[in-house]
Amino acid sequence: MRKHPKRSGMQTKSAQLSAYDSLREGIAQRYPLLSDRLRVIAEFALEHPTDMALGTVAEVAARAKVQPSAIVRFAHALGFGGFTELQQVFRSRLVAGAVPSYRERIDGLRRDGSFQDSSNPHELLARFASEGTVSLENLQESVRDADLKRAIGLMGQAHAIYVLGLGGSFPVAAHLTYVLRRLGRRAILLDGLGNVLVDHVLTATRRDVVIAVSFRPYNPETVQLVPEFHARGVPIIAVTDSLLSPIVHGADVVFEIPDMPEAVLRTMVAPMCLVQSLAVGLTIKANEPLTSGATRLASSPR
Amino acid sequence: MRKHPKRSGMQTKSAQLSAYDSLREGIAQRYPLLSDRLRVIAEFALEHPTDMALGTVAEVAARAKVQPSAIVRFAHALGFGGFTELQQVFRSRLVAGAVPSYRERIDGLRRDGSFQDSSNPHELLARFASEGTVSLENLQESVRDADLKRAIGLMGQAHAIYVLGLGGSFPVAAHLTYVLRRLGRRAILLDGLGNVLVDHVLTATRRDVVIAVSFRPYNPETVQLVPEFHARGVPIIAVTDSLLSPIVHGADVVFEIPDMPEAVLRTMVAPMCLVQSLAVGLTIKANEPLTSGATRLASSPR
């Protein structure tokens, strides 16, 4: 139904014009031929597309100061079977304006290259690279500035920064720890060595902060540890793939980096980037402009 | 709220948070308390907000593979009077996203050009993300297919794969090791623990392979170890930033990933991607199509 609007009339004149745009043109075109009441509706429709998209016939009629039946007649006059069909076009505008969403993005990605033949190593590389690019773009759009600032604020106040990331997320944790230390912060990497993970909980206080990184399927130890930190009152910054993740509960700031539906393999590219931004952002806020800190970092061994 | 980090868990529904955002958080917060079916709906709602906004109860139920009544129960569980009320919130997201689409897009474009103001965390994030994107593009172009194939060939013949990456390159090494092990390869991460790095050289043979990752300024231990492996006749795959790098000598395959001149901080995004391609490419060549390996990987804890 929604997928195939099935408009009987009002076919798009040019393929590149959106259904909504061509509808606007169609309305403008027929405007001189319309009756008085229908003109009122036409004006209202062009001026309040959102109302047209979301309202009921009665609501739209009331707002346009006409009778409900006139609305239906208006739809008929444009070649639609009824108001419902007309409304679909207005709704398509809202959908198009909404955040692109991963799925659509990936669809575009798939269209670009012939990703099917993965037996060629170079195509595989191209595929991972593309997925990484998409995830980076998405990262920019999905991360809220306020969250970044709050996270950096928490890190700035913290006496020590505990970094928790196990399994596949460990590289992210390691990178964050590395950068933080290079920038002069007291960072503690919880690496699970010697099975003393729980002991760290006992040393952390509410004056510290925990940055927990975990993606589906969530590492059991990470899932277990986060609530224990929370119970001790340690502020928590969570980097995960969904608000439904087990490490979200109790977190003060949550960075949601959704998985790409068709990703062959989680790339960790976006989390790495985010985490790096946190560390460097912290330094910039606390100290001096970026260049100075970057210089120090660049001259350290890798 | 922010002034006094009292942390009641989850983010406070401050005024600047949109109704939609706080709904998302509300759903996440209650998620653990929900029943099975309601959790399915919660996941669907967070993943398909547009469907929630525009669909009827029956349609949403069908797409989420649940009964219509469950949808209504879900709305009740969140404190709404019914699905209609819940839907209003999802619609508000569409409305909010639609109107500023033009104006904001232009604002965003203008922001793109001025990366100078790095004091804003979000701009910093955008900057890192952009650098990552560029480095990924460069990676695709600069890496030669023949090198990939030779590297994969060496790894395929190897009895064990030694992964050497210290300092800033350690996350790359950790990631490679993780993926290799998940794919059933014998991978040995040289992490420097216990100062027994040199001992690994004694166990490696010409039937093994070393993948060494190091970037300027090169980690001394890595620089020292690579020739020792070479002296024992162990094949070497080098991932570094220049052909003049100290780990290039004696390497059988060299992947050169140059630093970006204006980069604030090396992002490690490209090496991560390359290394992942090597691991997955190895599996594809040796075994079956990608999907199988990816499935196994996806079901492992992170």
Next chain:
DNA sequence: TGAGGCATAGAATAATCATTCCATCTGCCT
């Protein structure tokens, strides 16, 4: 093993909604 409490599915119901119909009105032509 059996009883009790929840969760669920599916049908029944109540509400809402789009659409149609018809009486009335308006303007126009003869």
Next chain:
DNA sequence: AGGCAGATGGAATGATTATTCTATGCCTCA
């Protein structure tokens, strides 16, 4: 002036839709 065609308002209708209800299944705990 009278008749006609189209337009309009408002109520009636029929369809769609949200919501409620109840029987059934499932799990838990005694």
